[in-house]
Amino acid sequence: MSGTSWYGRTFEIRLGPPGHGGFCVGRHEGRVVFVRHGLPGELVRALVTEDRGGSFCRADAVEILEASVDRVPSTCPVSGPGGAGCCDFAHATPAAQRALKAAVVEEQLRRVTRIEREVVVEPVAGYPADASTGWRTRVRLPVDAEGRAGMHRYRSASVIPDLRCPQPVPRAMDGLADRLWTPGADLVVTVDGDGVRHVVEVAPAETGGRGGRSGRGGGRAGRAAEDRRGRGSADRGSAGHGGRGRGGADGERPGSSGRGAGDSGSGRAGGSRPGRAEGFPAGPGRRDRPGGERRGDEPLAAPFDSGSASGGSVPEPGGGEGVPSRRQAMARRAAAHADRVEYVIEGTGRAVEYVAGRRWEVSSTGFWQAHRLAAQCYSDVVADWAGLSPGARAWDLYSGAGVFAARLAEAVGRTGAVLAVESARPAVADGHAALRDLPWVDLRADRVERWIGAHTVTPDAVVLDPPRAGAGRDVITALTAAAPDRIVHIGCDPASFARDLALYIEAGYRLSALRAFDAFPSTHHVECLALLER
Numbered sequence: 026m027s028g029t030s031w032y033g034r035t036f037e038i039r040l041g042p043p044g045h046g047g048f049c050v051g052r053h054e055g056r057v058v059f060v061r062h063g064l065p066g067e068l069v070r071a072l073v074t075e076d077r078g079g080s081f082c083r084a085d086a087v088e089i090l091e092a093s094v095d096r097v098p099s100t101c102p103v104s105g106p107g108g109a110g111c112c113d114f115a116h117a118t119p120a121a122q123r124a125l126k127a128a129v130v131e132e133q134l135r136r137v138t139r140i141e142r143e144v145v146v147e148p149v150a151g152y153p154a155d156a157s158t159g160w161r162t163r164v165r166l167p168v169d170a171e172g173r174a175g176m177h178r179y180r181s182a183s184v185i186p187d188l189r190c191p192q193p194v195p196r197a198m199d200g201l202a203d204r205l206w207t208p209g210a211d212l213v214v215t216v217d218g219d220g221v222r223h224v225v226e227v228a229p230a231e232t233g234g235r236g237g238r239s240g241r242g243g244g245r246a247g248r249a250a251e252d253r254r255g256r257g258s259a260d261r262g263s264a265g266h267g268g269r270g271r272g273g274a275d276g277e278r279p280g281s282s283g284r285g286a287g288d289s290g291s292g293r294a295g296g297s298r299p300g301r302a303e304g305f306p307a308g309p310g311r312r313d314r315p316g317g318e319r320r321g322d323e324p325l326a327a328p329f330d331s332g333s334a335s336g337g338s339v340p341e342p343g344g345g346e347g348v349p350s351r352r353q354a355m356a357r358r359a360a361a362h363a364d365r366v367e368y369v370i371e372g373t374g375r376a377v378e379y380v381a382g383r384r385w386e387v388s389s390t391g392f393w394q395a396h397r398l399a400a401q402c403y404s405d406v407v408a409d410w411a412g413l414s415p416g417a418r419a420w421d422l423y424s425g426a427g428v429f430a431a432r433l434a435e436a437v438g439r440t441g442a443v444l445a446v447e448s449a450r451p452a453v454a455d456g457h458a459a460l461r462d463l464p465w466v467d468l469r470a471d472r473v474e475r476w477i478g479a480h481t482v483t484p485d486a487v488v489l490d491p492p493r494a495g496a497g498r499d500v501i502t503a504l505t506a507a508a509p510d511r512i513v514h515i516g517c518d519p520a521s522f523a524r525d526l527a528l529y530i531e532a533g534y535r536l537s538a539l540r541a542f543d544a545f546p547s548t549h550h551v552e553c554l555a556l557l558e559r
């Protein structure tokens with residue numbers, strides 16, 4: 026490039042195939058342009074929103090000159106050019122959204138593993154093929170300086186105070202826009218398997234730090250921080266989901282949370298917390314908030330994805346000053362994951378969930394699959410692919426509260442054994458309670474990287490569902506050295522999923538089955554499950 030930034034320029038561009046991250050790839054004057062809000066084949070007028078030099082820049086399709094037959098009126102009034110980052114594909118039919126994701130998975134497999142394979146992205150079992158809204162049971166909403174809950178602008182820390190997101194299940198957002206919240210806090214909203222809504226306000230990072238309001242000792246906070254070290258980037262589905270989002274909420278979100286195992290967490294809010302207008306000074310240091318309080322645990326599985334996980338923020342339209350650097354963006358993400366006090370505003374903060382007839386009660390701010398039908402869908406595939414018989418041995422790595430461990434345990438029976446590992450202590454405690462009738466499950470709080478080195482007895486099957494960043498070389502090297510016959514690997518990021526698959530193949534495993542689910546409709550995120558056999 027000439028050295029002159031294209032930031033703010035507009036030009037016509039014909040869009041090519043989708044790239045990983047919710048955009049289509051085009052070329053203009055010899056440069057690659059990643060264009061959001063368009064579809065393959067469309068001719069659009071693009072506005073450059075980010076240009077850091079080099080061979081590519083980023084743009085929004087601000088005018089559609091020749092529309093694709095797959096285009097529909099966007100189902101999301103909050104995303105779109107200059108808007109929020111979560112509903113990347115809300116302007117495409119659900120079938121076209123799935124085709125875009127399939128193309129991205131195929132391309133990642135081809136490029137990273139050299140596997141040529143047709144991928145079909147399926148609706149999550151039980152979810153209508155022609156729908157793309159009303160599926161999300163967990164959202165994490167940032168609160169702006171005025172106390173309004175909203176969504177992160179794409180690749181920005183700024184908050185759009187508009188809650189008309191089409192992703193959440195009905196009633197999830199009701200009334201949240203009618204009141205003010207603590208500036209800088211996050212709201213974690215969960216609608217559980219009984220239809221009960223839980224609203225938890227997570228204190229701003231600077232006021233909710235260790236030792237925060239509770240006066241609880243640094244020891245507890247210290248434990249929470251230690252537990253949290255195993256956490257990957259949240260993973261999934263973050264509405265913000267970033268991808269499983271980043272919460273994508275991407276900013277996707279173990280820790281004892283300062284609560285003892287089995288602690289029901291919280292105490293009720295005792296009704297709604299008054300808004301600021303009713304005399305609650307907002308801001309740092311407020312410690313007299315009514316309602317239950319608890320320490321934070323695992324970040325939400327699927328926060329709204331602002332795209333910030335993909336590296337830094339971008340200038341606001343028309344601006345360019347004050348753009349957070351990569352380091353600032355990292356610091357912001359670290360703060361978001363720091364030990365923060367939680368206030369239960371509505372519900373109990375304890376979400377009841379059901380999978381395959383089993384009941385879990387988990388922290389409403391901890392990890393659970395974001396799509397209302399995903400846990401059941403994946404656990405059915407896991408149970409099928411693991412191919413276990415009575416007396417067999419299995420591992421469930423990154424187990425959360427043991428959704429897959431329960432299915433494996435039912436297959437191996439009491440003469441078998443299931444070892445499960447999860448770094449978030451509250452999830453482990455919740456798993457112990459839900460699986461107490463399955464004493465042949467050994468669910469441990471540990472980091473997989475540490476645990477796996479000490480377990481060398483060959484299991485028959487292993488399921489692993491790591492955070493967005495994937496399992497990585499160290500874990501997969503240790504896992505393949507243990508030489509299980511079957512490995513079921515689950516990944517919510519096609520790039521890290523493909524990198525992990527390449528490591529299995531390098532270790533002598535073959536990909537014998539692959540399924541991909543549109544577990545995050547309207548977004549670019551997709552969940553992939555692979556069966557690897559020796």
Ligand SMILES: C[S@@+](CC[C@H](N)C(=O)[O-])C[C@H]1O[C@@H](n2cnc3c(N)ncnc32)[C@H](O)[C@@H]1O
Nearest residue numbers: 255256257392423424425447448449472473490
């Ligand atoms: C994608 S979730 C899967 C949870 C579970 N399979 C489920 O479906 O509910 C990933 C889980 O890995 C945990 N985790 C993240 N990093 C870890 C690590 N290094 N060791 C163990 N667990 C980890 C997170 O706390 C989270 O519960």
